[in-house]
Amino acid sequence: MKTNNNWHKETAMIHEGYDSEDHQGSLAVPLYQTSTYVFDSAEQGERRFVGEEAGNIYSRLGNPTVAVLEDRIAKMEEGAAGLAFASGMAAVSSVLVHLTKANDHIICSRGIYGCTFGFLKILEEKYNITHDLISMKTEQEIEKAVKPETTCIYVETPINPTMELADLEAVVNVAKRHNLKVVVDNTFCSPYIQTPLTFGVDYVLHSATKYINGHGDVIAGLLVGNDADEMAKIRGTVLKDFGGIISPFDAWLLLRGIKTLPIRMDRHSANAKIIFDYLQKHPKVEDVFYPFDDQHPQYEIAKKQMKMGGGLISFTIKGGKEDAQKLLNHLSLVKLAVSLGDAETLMQHPATMTHSAVPKEDREKMGVSDTLLRLSVGLEHMDDIMADLDQAFEAI
Ligand SMILES: *Cc1c(COP(=O)(O)O)cnc(C)c1O
Numbered sequence: 001m002k003t004n005n006n007w008h009k010e011t012a013m014i015h016e017g018y019d020s021e022d023h024q025g026s027l028a029v030p031l032y033q034t035s036t037y038v039f040d041s042a043e044q045g046e047r048r049f050v051g052e053e054a055g056n057i058y059s060r061l062g063n064p065t066v067a068v069l070e071d072r073i074a075k076m077e078e079g080a081a082g083l084a085f086a087s088g089m090a091a092v093s094s095v096l097v098h099l100t101k102a103n104d105h106i107i108c109s110r111g112i113y114g115c116t117f118g119f120l121k122i123l124e125e126k127y128n129i130t131h132d133l134i135s136m137k138t139e140q141e142i143e144k145a146v147k148p149e150t151t152c153i154y155v156e157t158p159i160n161p162t163m164e165l166a167d168l169e170a171v172v173n174v175a176k177r178h179n180l181k182v183v184v185d186n187t188f189c190s191p192y193i194q195t196p197l198t199f200g201v202d203y204v205l206h207s208a209t210k211y212i213n214g215h216g217d218v219i220a221g222l223l224v225g226n227d228a229d230e231m232a233k234i235r236g237t238v239l240k241d242f243g244g245i246i247s248p249f250d251a252w253l254l255l256r257g258i259k260t261l262p263i264r265m266d267r268h269s270a271n272a273k274i275i276f277d278y279l280q281k282h283p284k285v286e287d288v289f290y291p292f293d294d295q296h297p298q299y300e301i302a303k304k305q306m307k308m309g310g311g312l313i314s315f316t317i318k319g320g321k322e323d324a325q326k327l328l329n330h331l332s333l334v335k336l337a338v339s340l341g342d343a344e345t346l347m348q349h350p351a352t353m354t355h356s357a358v359p360k361e362d363r364e365k366m367g368v369s370d371t372l373l374r375l376s377v378g379l380e381h382m383d384d385i386m387a388d389l390d391q392a393f394e395a396i
Pocket of ligand 1: 115160206208210219221
């Protein structure tokens with residue numbers, strides 16, 4: 001059985017899209033590490049190329065290992081079809097190219113991922129596709145940003161690294177009124193915590209490099225849409241002709257990672273909640289930002305659209321930039337690295353790392369001060385994480 005609508009998410013993440021009977025009984029999804037496929041006859045090759053017969057042609061157009069991954073992510077996000085890409089950025093750029101043409105306008109979350117911002121700049125410089133960055137907190141604010149040439153709304157929630165939330169229901173209400181497509185970057189939550197398509201969003205994408213893989217050894221992207229025909233169009237145009245496809249081996253590693261996504265997210269979230277409480281009480285910490293904090297101004301939105309808080313926390317420390325850097329330099333178990341969603345706890349300094357390309361003035365408007373640190377809480381024992389934070393705080 002390749003699918004079963006009664007399966008819970010935890011089950012689908014392990015079984016969706018794969019039947020061992022089709023693969024000599026192999027329990028694990030086999031790795032089809034091949035570039036091309038042999039046709040039985042010239043006629044069969046012709047039929048496959050014109051689309052009269054389903055079947056493999058060439059791995060940029062489709063691969064059996066990748067196909068299982070695409071079915072699985074589609075099921076996890078409750079969408080019609082999924083596509084796998086070489087990186088999160090390949091997914092971001094592909095869906096935006098699909099949804100826009102020259103002179104269009106995009107409404108975007110403020111504080112989006114740095115390279116997504118970089119791609120918006122390319123669209124603007126080359127094709128005059130403009131954008132406005134807004135908070136996405138209220139329907140009125142989103143409504144005000146709509147222009148006659150607006151074609152899509154691009155959302156990140158929670159926003160990196162300030163952990164502010166976009167209200168998905170408000171975004172979708174505005175989009176429906178103006179016939180706009182909505183794309184959500186769901187990297188921070190993973191489909192275990194948040195499923196934007198169930199709120200009426202059209203596309204959801206991931207840097208699968210992060211929680212979905214979860215083991216810090218793959219760069220990959222995933223896209224899921226609620227319309228199978230549109231997804232087939234993206235596969236047949238942008239994915240095929242830009243060629244930002246995932247390698248079969250990376251797809252195989254993702255399939256392995258996804259199996260444990262639910263238990264990892266449960267542990268990331270449980271650890272993060274404890275670290276959050278610890279940071280809130282710490283005398284050297286000024287502010288802590290975590291969506292499942294009952295004091296978070298958007299806690300009601302968090303509860304509406306997220307199952308739990310996830311593993312990311314941001315906090316500001318008392319003092320200046322030097323103190324933030326000193327804290328980082330004294331970490332030992334906690335690793336000083338960008339990226340997130342790995343088994344290892346990681347910490348970084350957005351002002352000088354992930355958001356260093358944003359001018360200081362804009363950075364401060366976004367809430368990215370020089371004393372802000374972002375923590376991706378890992379799967380280690382929380383006492384060990386806290387002991388390492390303790391000794392690093394002690395040094396400043
Ligand atoms: C990392 C990241 C990306 C980019 O993904 P890559 O896999 O590095 O290309 C996009 N969005 C968010 C929120 C990310 O954290």
